[in-house]
Amino acid sequence: MVKVLLTGMSGVGKSTILKQISKSYSHSIDLDYDGWIHMDDMSNDYKMDTNRIINYIQKYNDEDIFFSGTTINQKEIYPYLDFIITLTAPIEIMHERILSRENNSFGKSNHDWEKIKNDKREFEQLIMKSSDFVISTDKIANDIVDEIYNRVGLINNNL
DSSP states (O other), rough: OOOEEOSSSSSSHHHHHHHHTTTOOOEEEESSSSEEEEEETTTEEEEHHHHHHHHHHHHHHTOOOEEEETTTTGGGGGGOOOOOEEEEEEHHHHHHHHHSOOOOOOOHHHHHHHHHHHHHHHHHHHHHHHHHHEEEEOOHHHHHHHHHHHHOOOTTTTO
């Protein structure tokens, strides 16, 4: 059973890809929702609830689990995962996706968009270096999902 984190900057398609994966694998969790991530007052940035994630992994250890999300403390869960996959996209595609998405307002304000551009410049390479695989999301979602499954040794049960 594999435990996978899909990570990457806002707008690369993490939620879209996870939604496709959830059709085949029920333990697919978008960490942006339901309290998995919270604002940390000390760092003034978002952090994963690492204890909750680790407990979930331990509870469902006999199942394949996919998480998606990106925070400053994500390395704390790496020892509990089998694969860390960074999703990436050109900045223009990221911006287009952010402006058209309806389920998440982050990135639509000028302040948020500047933060995303800055994070891409400053942090994306760091995340990539700590990943097992880097996958570009500038292609159709089904092809990306197939590539993820191939990389982690799973099959697409939704074919």
